[in-house]
Amino acid sequence: MIKNTFFFAFSFLILAGCSKNTAVKMHLSGEVYGLKKGTLYLGKIKDGRYSKLDSFAVQDNGKFELNSTEESGEMHFLSLDRQEDKTISFFGENSHITINTNLEKFVLQAKISGSKNDEKWRSYLKMTSKFQNQNLEIIKANFEAQRDKDERKMDSLSKKSAQWLKRKYLYTTNFAISNSDSEVAPYLALTALTDANIQLLDTIQKSLSDRVKISAYGKELNAFLKTIRENEQD
Numbered sequence: 001m002i003k004n005t006f007f008f009a010f011s012f013l014i015l016a017g018c019s020k021n022t023a024v025k026m027h028l029s030g031e032v033y034g035l036k037k038g039t040l041y042l043g044k045i046k047d048g049r050y051s052k053l054d055s056f057a058v059q060d061n062g063k064f065e066l067n068s069t070e071e072s073g074e075m076h077f078l079s080l081d082r083q084e085d086k087t088i089s090f091f092g093e094n095s096h097i098t099i100n101t102n103l104e105k106f107v108l109q110a111k112i113s114g115s116k117n118d119e120k121w122r123s124y125l126k127m128t129s130k131f132q133n134q135n136l137e138i139i140k141a142n143f144e145a146q147r148d149k150d151e152r153k154m155d156s157l158s159k160k161s162a163q164w165l166k167r168k169y170l171y172t173t174n175f176a177i178s179n180s181d182s183e184v185a186p187y188l189a190l191t192a193l194t195d196a197n198i199q200l201l202d203t204i205q206k207s208l209s210d211r212v213k214i215s216a217y218g219k220e221l222n223a224f225l226k227t228i229r230e231n232e233q234d
Contacts, residue, residue: 026072027096032062032080034103042066044076044092062103068092073117073183073215080106091117091184120184124175128192131168138164169193173200181209186217190224198228 028042035058042054053076056064068076076092078099086106088099097114101107112118138161145153172192176185189204205213205221212218 023069025070025094026068026076026092028066028068028078028092028099029096030064030099030101032058032064032101032103032106035062035080036060038081040064040066041079041082042068042076043079044068044070044074050077071216074217075187088112091115091121091187093117093183117182117184120179120182121187124172124184124188127171127175128168131164131171134164135161169196169200173204176204177207180204180207181212183212183215183217185212186215186221189221190217194224198225198232201225201228 032038032040037060038058040056040058041052043050043052045051053068053070054066056066058064066078072092072094074092076090077087078090079087080103088101088107088110090097090099090110090112093115095114095116097112097118099110099112101110112122138157142154142157142161145157172188173196176188179185185204185208189201193200193204201221202225205225208218208221213222
């Protein structure tokens with residue numbers, strides 16, 4: 001009897017341990033240098049609203065650990081005391097991710113590792129920052145042309161702006177297709193290409209791997225395309 005009781009108790013502990021490991025999809029740890037006390041929040045956008053996934057009260061040092069039990073492969077947010085200017089955006093996934101930063105430059109000094117999705121996302125941001133700089137130059141030149149009432153220059157800048165937007169759309173589409181096995185692909189379609197030609201969105205959707213197609217962003221992209229087609233028929 002004692003032997004059987006021990007066996008069932010031991011079996012329960014094993015199952016409980018397995019269940020716990022299975023439940024945690026993403027483990028986030030790191031340190032905020034200079035932080036002595038505060039609360040870190042892990043969250044994401046779910047059904048159009050911010051959803052808190054976990055929180056950690058820092059005491060005496062800036063080290064923290066946070067977990068997510070939901071399917072990752074989505075944009076996540078790490079915020080300090082829910083301050084908007086102290087919120088780090090990063091692409092989460094089913095892995096152990098590390099974020100190290102400091103209190104003074106919480107967002108700018110953030111070093112993120114352990115997420116392949118986030119590496120791709122950062123790579124895209126680095127390239128598109130060049131597009132953004134070009135756009136700022138066009139906006140500045142257009143402001144000056146309007147001030148000087150130079151219609152010829154304004155017309156030229158309008159065409160240049162259209163060409164800039166087309167290049168950005170094409171680069172984003174090619175980047176998404178080249179990374180079709182990453183949740184970053186449908187995310188870009190939903191955030192950077194919502195005003196683009198439906199053919200670009202459709203091309204990205206068809207290029208997605210089977211795994212990504214059934215991800216949260218994959219399903220959202222499919223629903224978005226369905227809505228566009230239905231509106232075109234009306």
